[in-house]
Amino acid sequence: MKNRSLFFLLLGVLFTWWGCSSKPQEAEITPQPLSYFSHVGSFNFDKNTRIAYDLDNEALADAVSWFTDFVQHGSGLSLTPVEISSLESSSNTLMINLVEEEEKSEAYHLHIRSNVISISAASVAGVFYAFQTLRQMMPSAIEASGKMQKISIPAAEIKDAPAYRWRGMHLDVSRHFFPVAFIKEYIDLIAFHKMNVFHWHLTDDNGWRIEIKKYPKLHEVAAWRVDREDMRWDEVTMPEPGEKATYGGYYTQEEIKEVVAYAAQRQVMVVPEIEMPGHTCEVLAAYPELGCTGGPYYVQPGIYWPNQDIFCAGNEQVFTFLEEVLEEVMALFPAPYIHIGGDEATKTAWESCPKCQKRIEDEKLANVEELQSYFIKRMERFLLSHGKKLIGWDEILEGGLAPEATVMSWRGTEGGIAAAKSGHDAIMTPVSHCYFDYYQADPEFEPLAIGGYTTLKKVYSFNPTPSVLNEEEAKHILGAQGNLWTEWVKTPEHAEYLVVPRMTALAEKLWTREEQCHWPDFQQRMRQLFTRFDLMGINYSEGSFKVEIETQYDAVNQAFNVSLETIGLSDAIYYTLNDTTPPDENALLYEKPFMVDKNTVIKAIAYKEGEPRERYSTTEVVLHKGIGKTATLKSPPADKYACEGTLTLLNGLFGSPRHSDGQWLGFWDKDMEMVVDLEQEESINRVSLHALAMPDIWIFLPQEVEVAYSTDGENFEVMGRRTHSINQQDCEQEIVPFIVEDKPVKARYIKVSAKNAGALPSWHGSAGNPSWIFVDEIVIEGE
Numbered sequence: 001m002k003n004r005s006l007f008f009l010l011l012g013v014l015f016t017w018w019g020c021s022s023k024p025q026e027a028e029i030t031p032q033p034l035s036y037f038s039h040v041g042s043f044n045f046d047k048n049t050r051i052a053y054d055l056d057n058e059a060l061a062d063a064v065s066w067f068t069d070f071v072q073h074g075s076g077l078s079l080t081p082v083e084i085s086s087l088e089s090s091s092n093t094l095m096i097n098l099v100e101e102e103e104k105s106e107a108y109h110l111h112i113r114s115n116v117i118s119i120s121a122a123s124v125a126g127v128f129y130a131f132q133t134l135r136q137m138m139p140s141a142i143e144a145s146g147k148m149q150k151i152s153i154p155a156a157e158i159k160d161a162p163a164y165r166w167r168g169m170h171l172d173v174s175r176h177f178f179p180v181a182f183i184k185e186y187i188d189l190i191a192f193h194k195m196n197v198f199h200w201h202l203t204d205d206n207g208w209r210i211e212i213k214k215y216p217k218l219h220e221v222a223a224w225r226v227d228r229e230d231m232r233w234d235e236v237t238m239p240e241p242g243e244k245a246t247y248g249g250y251y252t253q254e255e256i257k258e259v260v261a262y263a264a265q266r267q268v269m270v271v272p273e274i275e276m277p278g279h280t281c282e283v284l285a286a287y288p289e290l291g292c293t294g295g296p297y298y299v300q301p302g303i304y305w306p307n308q309d310i311f312c313a314g315n316e317q318v319f320t321f322l323e324e325v326l327e328e329v330m331a332l333f334p335a336p337y338i339h340i341g342g343d344e345a346t347k348t349a350w351e352s353c354p355k356c357q358k359r360i361e362d363e364k365l366a367n368v369e370e371l372q373s374y375f376i377k378r379m380e381r382f383l384l385s386h387g388k389k390l391i392g393w394d395e396i397l398e399g400g401l402a403p404e405a406t407v408m409s410w411r412g413t414e415g416g417i418a419a420a421k422s423g424h425d426a427i428m429t430p431v432s433h434c435y436f437d438y439y440q441a442d443p444e445f446e447p448l449a450i451g452g453y454t455t456l457k458k459v460y461s462f463n464p465t466p467s468v469l470n471e472e473e474a475k476h477i478l479g480a481q482g483n484l485w486t487e488w489v490k491t492p493e494h495a496e497y498l499v500v501p502r503m504t505a506l507a508e509k510l511w512t513r514e515e516q517c518h519w520p521d522f523q524q525r526m527r528q529l530f531t532r533f534d535l536m537g538i539n540y541s542e543g544s545f546k547v548e549i550e551t552q553y554d555a556v557n558q559a560f561n562v563s564l565e566t567i568g569l570s571d572a573i574y575y576t577l578n579d580t581t582p583p584d585e586n587a588l589l590y591e592k593p594f595m596v597d598k599n600t601v602i603k604a605i606a607y608k609e610g611e612p613r614e615r616y617s618t619t620e621v622v623l624h625k626g627i628g629k630t631a632t633l634k635s636p637p638a639d640k641y642a643c644e645g646t647l648t649l650l651n652g653l654f655g656s657p658r659h660s661d662g663q664w665l666g667f668w669d670k671d672m673e674m675v676v677d678l679e680q681e682e683s684i685n686r687v688s689l690h691a692l693a694m695p696d697i698w699i700f701l702p703q704e705v706e707v708a709y710s711t712d713g714e715n716f717e718v719m720g721r722r723t724h725s726i727n728q729q730d731c732e733q734e735i736v737p738f739i740v741e742d743k744p745v746k747a748r749y750i751k752v753s754a755k756n757a758g759a760l761p762s763w764h765g766s767a768g769n770p771s772w773i774f775v776d777e778i779v780i781e782g783e
Contacts, residue, residue, distance in 0.1 A: 236302030314355025641666030
């Protein structure tokens, strides 16, 4: 460290009096920093501004080069580099010091005064993140090439550090190949958001994307598939005999080195994923001897299910192949991690493969699940011997986890929880919040996506650390990442649209402490960011303009408080109450929350620039005797569909046709039974609940719903039972009411039971598997 005493002398300059303005200005920064203190005045970059640092530090010089290039591109100003140890005056200077005393390696302190800026950080990464903060404090026009002769930023003191170590974004380049130019743009987006990991999904059934010199057929054969781009992904036809494979591509090793260096300058670690043992039919198309059956194999031109092609775990040649491939991969990627996939490996071929069965016998394994564990553990030993750590999707937990493996939890948070509780590191990327190939707004108004529905607000609600973990276990949650699978994503523009600004929301949840994260504040900061994104040329989404109708029951007034908002920044919201016609600009203008004290159908629509931006929203609220009352469930719902537990069924709201809307409780392979305590005896003559039928995803109507009542909570009498007459074989989706109505009875306790439909019927594609029941509001009515 050069002349550290000089640093502390210059730091004293920062606390002198300055003038220029009587009122401090505050910049909007995303992710929100740990602390921000506004001061009076501003610092002006001009043609005489210098940047002082240790010129002999190559890594630091590389980061500084990024910043000076950025400033010059946006303003035409050239910042003069000077050696900090020989600096005689700090005036009109940006000073950078690496300070060993910083508590966290990515932390930084940024002090901005009228004549000097000081950055102190423990690492080059911290300096780079300070640059990103300065970038957002500059006028948005800096993002476009121009000739701003002066750049003014408000005076402030900022102390900042990330909440999580792993702040990543994933990109699948197998399903559709993306050019190096876009890979760099993607890395630029990661860096802009102070994220630090690029998970590069390089291999899968639809194409191998990395040159391996020892196995040239991987880029000659496995990188190419027959062209079916004029068809829907899920409706493609398979290759015809002799048909030439022309669609695809791959990255040369020189291109990969270029990308890795580009990312390193931006403090982004590139983690490659090489899939095994499943999702490998593209490899087997090139080297069929590595499979269990010998083929025929081909690179999949579209949907890859039932995904039965898999490496032969009993063939030693497979492990030789993988080790030699990974040796070349490790030489290209300096990151300490290699991702080996491990997900969705259908092991049917292993069940009948003589070599695999012999491996099971020789290794004294119990089944094919343990054979997969053997496979993963063996690859981990190889990686560890080369100084690399293994990451795999949460399926690697099955059959026993490799000793030092890191789990990437995607099917929910359960895999990450299990890993952390067993002392393993975990990265959270649950499909519920972190899969950015899902729709983010009404599909009718959106580009084609794989399905699902993950709004910007939902991403922002994500907390990577599950509350069930204790303090020590929570230390194993490295962070999280957003995933972009590209089955339905063919262009860079579409990819940008799907990830921005959802990655912005995720970036804040990974950088900023949970207690500092507030959705309304984040939503307002997006206005400024959208302006910046426009100038950056990013094809971002404005988010969903579907009106969210929020209700809160007021027990004192026996009414609902209603508020309306959109995730997208709309100009106006119009609404109607109990009106049969759709709302438009002639309806009531929403100005502030309002109250309804009777059963009401609320409809609302958002307008921007004089036009409706999505279909109108509808919510029906119903006042009944059970709202907000205490209740108990005999068996809990599935964690994924637990919502707010019993309150979900007693909040006065009905579920929509979307099973994951937060108003349905889902029960897997079990009945639903709930007892409601009305707190006093009431006269009851009608009890109802709705159930959802979506047979394609295993959700079936209850066989029967029974309602019983009691005055003491112990002795119940049956009020009535109801069944249904729906032919579910011909049903795509239906909400069915089960209504029990009888003469008035006195009751304090109401018990509602819904009997599970049992195993899926013989006509179902997954016959024999357990089924779901989904139920919503239990409406209790009487005199």
